[in-house]
Amino acid sequence: MGAGIAHAFLLAGCDVTVVERDSPRADAAAERIRDALTRSAARGQLAPGPAEFRTSSDVGDFADRELVIEAVPEDRELKADALTRVEAVVSDAALLASNTSSISIDALAVGLRRSERFLGLHFFNPVPSSALVEIVTGAATAAIDVERARAYVDAIGKTPIVVRDSPGFASSRLGVLLGLEAIRMLEEGVADAGDIDRAMELGYRHPMGPLRTTDLVGLDVRLGIAEELHAAFGERFAPPTLLRRMVAEGRLGRKSGEGFYRWDAS
Structure with a gap:
């Protein structure tokens, strides 16, 4: 950054x-x-x-x-x-x-x-x-x-x-909540990562879906923010097990080469 x-x-x-x-x-x-x-x-x-x-x-x-x-x-x-x-x-x-x-x-x-x-x-x-x-x-x-x-x-x-000054300000509070729900949907097998992202890109005109955005930001960064918001606002910001597991495995998104998507070195 x-x-x-x-x-x-x-x-x-x-x-x-x-x-x-x-x-x-x-x-x-x-x-x-x-x-x-x-x-x-x-x-x-x-x-x-x-x-x-x-x-x-x-x-x-x-x-x-x-x-x-x-x-x-x-x-x-x-x-x-x-x-x-x-x-x-x-x-x-x-x-x-x-x-x-x-x-x-x-x-x-x-x-x-x-x-x-x-x-x-x-x-x-x-x-x-x-x-x-x-x-x-x-x-x-x-x-x-x-x-x-x-x-x-x-x-x-x-x-x-x-x-x-408020936990998560405006952008992180809204963006992380959407991202965590997308991860829960993936965890539950509701749809694959590409289709979850396309739902927001085509249905709501988001330029990038929440899972691809999480890869770009870094899963470790998103986890840290979620933990801050969980402490402030309770269970609606509880980090999903899938997010914790991927961070523990080093699958951090674009910077590690793999997250919800695979990224090339460039």
């Missing part, structure tokens, strides 16, 4: 810094971004001028950034630690955001000194071609910084919606 978010800002002509956990991951991120930019250039999608970006394993390289978007895995402690380390090096004027799809913005803000300048910016996969960004406001988020976030989203050609 971090590379995808960087790609989206680069398409709009922004100067981008990507910080990864270590040098090998930073090098891998740089390669992914370069490949994505090459494909975008071939399609005529790059803004005029060079796409400026650098990758690093040093969080201090965020010191001059106006906006920093945390996109580490969906783990509360991991995100809180990353945000605290970033806040320690950026200026007081910098806007700090999390790309979390389910973790409470207020919970993540607890360890921050400037929680008024912190909010959620929830991007969707694949980031460059997705139209929506969910702006999630915490109890302390300043109205002026919501407008700053809206301006950033507008600048990269996407449509913002603003929601208050």
